[in-house]
Amino acid sequence: xxxxxxxxxxxxxxxxxxxxxxxxxxxxxxxxxxxxxxxxxxxxxxxxxxxxxxxxxxxxxxxxxxxxxxxxxxxxxxxxxxxxxxxxxxxxxxxxxxxxxxx
Numbered sequence: 001x002x003x004x005x006x007x008x009x010x011x012x013x014x015x016x017x018x019x020x021x022x023x024x025x026x027x028x029x030x031x032x033x034x035x036x037x038x039x040x041x042x043x044x045x046x047x048x049x050x051x052x053x054x055x056x057x058x059x060x061x062x063x064x065x066x067x068x069x070x071x072x073x074x075x076x077x078x079x080x081x082x083x084x085x086x087x088x089x090x091x092x093x094x095x096x097x098x099x100x101x102x103x
Contacts, residue, residue: 023084023086025048026048027080029077029080029100029102031043031070031077035075035077042074043060043066043070046080056093057093058094059094060095060097061094061096061097065099068100073102082097084096
């Protein structure tokens with residue numbers, strides 16, 4: 001019985017990691033290279049106001065949604081709502097975009 005309880009706990013913990021909820025970011029979607037100058041090549045980025053009022057930049061992970069968003073915002077950012085899975089990579093905040101809407 002203890003083994004079953006332990007196995008159930010492990011499965012629940014693993015499932016919560018695999019199925020991380022999407023986060024909604026509202027701010028300026030722009031190009032990390034052309035507008036912000038923080039990347040070596042073009043990629044979408046979302047700049048939002050943090051809890052302390054400072055700007056926080058999320059770089060998009062490469063996927064089809066990020067490419068489509070980038071086509072709309074390179075050479076001039078636009079206000080947008082972007083949803084996806086947020087993480088941190090090499091000390092930078094990233095988002096794997098699942099959906100977006102330009103305002």
